[in-house]
Amino acid sequence: MDGEVGAERGRRVTIRDVAARAGVSKGAVSLAFNDRPGVSPATRDRIFAAARELGWAPHLSARSLSSSRVDTVGLAIARPARMLGLEPWFMEFVSGIESVLVERSCSLLLRLVRDVEEEIAVQQAWWRGRQVGGSILVDLRDGDPRVPALRRLGLPAVAAGHPSLAGGLTSVWTDDATAVGEAVRYLAALGHRRIARVGGAPGLGHSTVRTAAFEATLGELGLGAGRTVTTDFSGEEGARATRALLASGDRPTAIIYDNDIMAVAGLSVAAEMGLAVPADVSLLAWDDSQLCRLTHPTLSAMSHDVFGFGAEVARRLFDVLDRAEPRAHQAPTPALTPRASTAPPPRRAT
Amino acid sequence: MDGEVGAERGRRVTIRDVAARAGVSKGAVSLAFNDRPGVSPATRDRIFAAARELGWAPHLSARSLSSSRVDTVGLAIARPARMLGLEPWFMEFVSGIESVLVERSCSLLLRLVRDVEEEIAVQQAWWRGRQVGGSILVDLRDGDPRVPALRRLGLPAVAAGHPSLAGGLTSVWTDDATAVGEAVRYLAALGHRRIARVGGAPGLGHSTVRTAAFEATLGELGLGAGRTVTTDFSGEEGARATRALLASGDRPTAIIYDNDIMAVAGLSVAAEMGLAVPADVSLLAWDDSQLCRLTHPTLSAMSHDVFGFGAEVARRLFDVLDRAEPRAHQAPTPALTPRASTAPPPRRAT
Numbered sequence: 275m276d277g278e279v280g281a282e283r284g285r286r287v288t289i290r291d292v293a294a295r296a297g298v299s300k301g302a303v304s305l306a307f308n309d310r311p312g313v314s315p316a317t318r319d320r321i322f323a324a325a326r327e328l329g330w331a332p333h334l335s336a337r338s339l340s341s342s343r344v345d346t347v348g349l350a351i352a353r354p355a356r357m358l359g360l361e362p363w364f365m366e367f368v369s370g371i372e373s374v375l376v377e378r379s380c381s382l383l384l385r386l387v388r389d390v391e392e393e394i395a396v397q398q399a400w401w402r403g404r405q406v407g408g409s410i411l412v413d414l415r416d417g418d419p420r421v422p423a424l425r426r427l428g429l430p431a432v433a434a435g436h437p438s439l440a441g442g443l444t445s446v447w448t449d450d451a452t453a454v455g456e457a458v459r460y461l462a463a464l465g466h467r468r469i470a471r472v473g474g475a476p477g478l479g480h481s482t483v484r485t486a487a488f489e490a491t492l493g494e495l496g497l498g499a500g501r502t503v504t505t506d507f508s509g510e511e512g513a514r515a516t517r518a519l520l521a522s523g524d525r526p527t528a529i530i531y532d533n534d535i536m537a538v539a540g541l542s543v544a545a546e547m548g549l550a551v552p553a554d555v556s557l558l559a560w561d562d563s564q565l566c567r568l569t570h571p572t573l574s575a576m577s578h579d580v581f582g583f584g585a586e587v588a589r590r591l592f593d594v595l596d597r598a599e600p601r602a603h604q605a606p607t608p609a610l611t612p613r614a615s616t617a618p619p620p621r622r623a624t
Numbered sequence: 625m626d627g628e629v630g631a632e633r634g635r636r637v638t639i640r641d642v643a644a645r646a647g648v649s650k651g652a653v654s655l656a657f658n659d660r661p662g663v664s665p666a667t668r669d670r671i672f673a674a675a676r677e678l679g680w681a682p683h684l685s686a687r688s689l690s691s692s693r694v695d696t697v698g699l700a701i702a703r704p705a706r707m708l709g710l711e712p713w714f715m716e717f718v719s720g721i722e723s724v725l726v727e728r729s730c731s732l733l734l735r736l737v738r739d740v741e742e743e744i745a746v747q748q749a750w751w752r753g754r755q756v757g758g759s760i761l762v763d764l765r766d767g768d769p770r771v772p773a774l775r776r777l778g779l780p781a782v783a784a785g786h787p788s789l790a791g792g793l794t795s796v797w798t799d800d801a802t803a804v805g806e807a808v809r810y811l812a813a814l815g816h817r818r819i820a821r822v823g824g825a826p827g828l829g830h831s832t833v834r835t836a837a838f839e840a841t842l843g844e845l846g847l848g849a850g851r852t853v854t855t856d857f858s859g860e861e862g863a864r865a866t867r868a869l870l871a872s873g874d875r876p877t878a879i880i881y882d883n884d885i886m887a888v889a890g891l892s893v894a895a896e897m898g899l900a901v902p903a904d905v906s907l908l909a910w911d912d913s914q915l916c917r918l919t920h921p922t923l924s925a926m927s928h929d930v931f932g933f934g935a936e937v938a939r940r941l942f943d944v945l946d947r948a949e950p951r952a953h954q955a956p957t958p959a960l961t962p963r964a965s966t967a968p969p970p971r972r973a974t
Contacts, residue, residue, distance in 0.1 A: 346733070346755070355726060359719035359931060360914060362709065368734075369709035376705060376736040381746075381755075383696070385731040386722045396731075405696070405731075405755070509914045538918045545920040564710060564859045568888045569919070570895040581709060 287328045295324035306426070319442070322425050341595035344407030347375060347588070348400050350385045350393040351412060358386075360508045362563040363533055363580055367434075370584020371410065378592070390415070394423040401429045408432075408591050414439040414479045432591040434583070437602035439479045444594050446587045446603045450480055451487035453576050453608040454530075457558055458491040460610055461528045465618045466556065470526035471502040472515040472536050484532065501526070505536065512536025516543040520555065527619035528556040534565045537573050541615070552617035562611060571614030578608040637678045645674035656776070669792075672775050691945035694757025697725060697938070698750050700735045700743040701762060708736075710858045712913040713883055713930055717784075720934020721760065728942070740765070744773040751779045758782075758941050764789040764829045782941040784933070787952035789829045794944050796937045796953045800830055801837035803926050803958035804880075807908055808841040810960055811878040815968045816906065820876035821852040822865040822886050834882065851876070855886065862886025866893040870905065877969035878906040884915045887923050891965070902967035912961060921964035928958040 293300045298317060306313045306321040313321070349371070351358070358364055368382070375382055383406055387393045397420070400406040407430065411420055414435035421441035424431045433440035436447045461469050471488050474481045485502050492500040503518060505511035512531060516539065519526055531537040537559030544551050551557055551571055559566050562575035583605050590603055643650045648667060656663045656671040663671070699721070701708070708714055718732070725732055733756055737743045747770070750756040757780065761770055764785035771791035774781045783790035786797045811819050821838050824831045835852050842850040853868060855861035862881065866889065869876055881887040887909030894901050901907055901921055909916050912925035933955050940953055 355719045355723035356931065357719075358722065359712065359716035362712075365715040366709035369705045369707075372708065372734070372736045373705035376738075381733050381735040381750075383731050384718075384722070384734050386726040388726075396729075400731075509918050513918070535914070535918070538915070542918045542920050542922075564885070565888070565915075568859050568863070568885070568892045570892050572892075581706065 291328055292321065292325045295328060296321045322428075322442075325428050341378070341407075341592040344378075344380065344592075344595055346381045346383050346406050347371075347591060348383045348385070348397065348406035348409035349412070350387050350396050350409070352387050352389050352393055353413070355386055357506060357508065360535065361533060362535060362565060363507075363561050366561075366563060366580035367412075367584040367587075370581040370586075371588045372584075373581070374585050374588035374592075390418065390420050394420055397424060397429060398427060401427050408595055410434060410587055410591060411443070415477060416479060416482065418479075430591065430594045432587055432594060434587050435479050436483060440602070442600055444590055444598070444600045444603070446583065446590055446605055448578060448583065448605045449607040450483050453578075454484050454487035455491045456610055457530050457576050458488060458495070458497075460612075461530070461556060461558065461616070462495050462497060464528075464556070464616065466526075466528040467497055467619075468524060468526045469497065469500060469528045469530065470519050471500065471530045472512055472519070472532060472540065473502045473504050474507050474532040476504045481532070488530070505532075507533055507536065509535045509539040512539040513543050516540040517547070520544065520547055520549060526555070528558065528616070530558045530560070532560050534559040534561045534563050534573065534575065537575070537615075538565055538569055541569055541571075541573070551615050554620055556616040556619070558616055560608065562608075566611075566613065569615075574613045574616040575611050576608040577611040579606060582606070641678055642671065642675045645678060646671045672778075675778050691728070691757075691942040694728075694730065694942075694945055696731045696733050696756050697721075697941060698733045698735070698747065698756035698759035699762070700737050700746050700759070702737050702739050702743055703763070705736055707856060707858065710885065711883060712885060712915060713857075713911050716911075716913060716930035717762075717934040717937075720931040720936075721938045722934075723931070724935050724938035724942075740768065740770050744770055747774060747779060748777060751777050758945055760784060760937055760941060761793070765827060766829060766832065768829075780941065780944045782937055782944060784937045785829050786833060790952070792950055794940055794948070794950045794953070796933065796940055796955055798928060798933065798955045799957040800833050803928075804834050804837035805841045806960055807880050807926050808838060808845070808847075810962075811880070811906065811908065811966070812845050812847060814878075814906070814966065816876075816878040817847055817969075818874060818876045819847065819850060819878045819880065820869050821850065821880045822862055822869070822882060822890070823852045823854045824857050824882040826854045831882070838880070855882075857883055857886065859885045859889040862889035863893050866890040867897070870894065870897055870899060876905070878908065878966070880908045880910070882910050884909040884911045884913050884923065884925060887925070887965075888915055888919055891919055891921075891923070901965050904970055906966040906969070908966055910958065912958075916961075916963065919965075924963045924966040925961050926958040927961040929956060932956070 289300050289303050293303045302313050303321050306318045409431045411433045433443045433445040437445045489500050503515040505515050537557050540557050549555050559573045559575035562577035566573035566575045586605050639650050639653050643653045652663050653671050656668045759781045761783045783793045783795040787795045839850050853865040855865050887907050890907050899905050909923045909925035912927040916923035916925045936955050
């Protein structure tokens with residue numbers, strides 16, 4: 275124990291110190307960390323802040339948080355194993371994290387879980403067993419139960435998601451709402467009036483944000499409600515969604531995809547249905563891994579530096595380990611990269 | 625300590641037991657495990673075998689090897705972070721591993737390293753610090769120093785690679801030589817006489833095997849030496865290699881790629897150079913992730929179930945943890961899946 279804990283330097287931090295710092299009883303600290311009633315939300319926040327400042331965690335002697343002493347970072351993912359390999363996003367994200375970890379000789383402890391409840395149990399076991407020094411949360415949901423659970427544990431963490439979902443944890447986020455707005459306005463400026471969207475998995479925070487922004491922007495432009503088909507992010511479901519949209523009576527003249535593998539699938543479906551891209555239908559991808567530059571025609575995309583995003587998340591976790599105040603860090607907003615898959619709609623459709 | 629160690633059941637296994645089993649002195653066991661001179665290779669192998677059978681490891685009290693008690697498996701990768709996200713193979717492989725780990729509530733400890741020397745240090749730290757119960761070795765090389773290092777540590781491991789590279793460790797391998805032969809014979813049967821190959825990174829065991837098989841099959845068929853351009857497996861280098869091949873004086877009429885992302889890039893380069901696929905040039909991919917079915921034309925490929933391969937590697941690691949004898953397990957050989965990117969060569973070229 276030689277963490278830099280201000281006045282407490284060199285001394286073991288106890289629950290008493292946390293209680294004193296927060297101006298409450300030891301019992302209140304215990305209640306707060308065990309998620310029991312009897313402590314107001316404001317007091318609970320004060321207790322968590324005090325614990326975080328002192329580097330104290332329940333059930334274990336206090337750990338001196340310091341990035342230089344952390345050799346493992348945790349990442350649990352509640353997605354089916356098969357899905358991991360299907361979406362370039364995930365591997366780009368992990369690669370970005372690893373690019374920072376490798377500089378610090380740090381490992382990534384990766385665990386697939388069935389749901390967030392299992393993830394909470396896993397994070398708890400990791401932290402209590404000293405298997406990780408900090409964790410990265412992904413796929414945040416509304417009212418995500420992992421956030422209060424990690425705060426109770428005192429586990430240093432960064433949420434890869436919108437600050438409104440991060441419940442006071444340090445977060446790294448991209449402004450997807452603005453990016454969706456830009457995508458819709460660009461297609462509308464080209465003359466498109468029937469714009470559809472092939473979205474990702476429902477229930478994820480960023481899906482909700484994107485769908486709301488999609489509908490709001492269409493509304494502002496007087497282009498109706500807009501149709502979003504949800505998928506599991508795979509090429510197969512992207513193909514199915516594209517087929518459904520292009521076979522419908524009021525066929526869209528432009529489709530926005532929530533990732534790039536689905537847009538690649540969309541290109542293939544358009545060819546299979548005898549529709550030219552972009553003459554008959556414009557396709558706009560998201561994320562923009564190397565795939566978008568390898569297709570023919572090349573895919574216009576909302577470019578998002580996923581590798582850089584992963585690296586930023588890892589860097590911010592080390593900030594947290596070095597006792598930086600919780601903050602929301604905004605990563606660059608996905609920006610339009612026009613290529614060959616978007617153009618004005620066919621004349622008969624305008 | 626309740627490992628099933630035969631006569632020693634229920635008793636703590638010591639260096640003395642290992643020495644007795646191997647018929648040597650305690651000092652010889654110590655020399656062998658510390659990689660010191662004074663022990664013949666044959667004796668060293670006997671000592672390692674005895675230690676493995678008894679579940680004894682140096683520097684730590686013996687661990688009872690049992691898959692049911694292992695909650696973390698290690699995987700170190702000596703590739704640049706950026707490359708991880710670029711190749712579908714890697715993420716499919718990890719997904720397959722995770723599909724088995726998730727059933728056993730096991731985590732994967734993932735670490736990027738600069739080279740195999742760093743990996744040896746990492747594996748040692750993981751094992752001595754009890755951070756992993758076993759490890760998976762990938763990207764095996766000729767005379768790979770990781771193999772003897774892991775055997776000395778007594779770290780249960782599975783090598784994802786050819787048995788000839790695995791030095792007696794349990795291995796899971798695919799018969800790439802046969803698959804390359806099948807690919808070349810198929811293209812030759814279509815009438816191709818100038819067949820080139822866009823290969824992966826030189827120095828990797830499977831690159832060596834594939835290059836040798838490529839040249840041998842061409843030789844048998846009287847089709848000359850064959851040209852292999854090496855790459856880093858990325859789409860960018862796949863595009864560059866394809867451009868170089870298609871711009872050369874004796875342009876090949878068929879190209880075999882060592883993965884699928886490079887074949888997708890090849891399709892794009894052919895279009896950019898005004899060459900029709902397959903009318904002017906046939907392209908044959910490897911691995912065959914969903915990408916090959918999403919391009920237009922779809923890509924013929926040597927289909928390799930990479931997800932299933934990863935799962936098999938993980939299952940065999942649990943066999944090792946349950947004290948199965950070291951074995952070479954052959955995974956299914958990549959098989960030809962003809963699609964729309966291969967056809968007879970243009971008449972003027974035959």
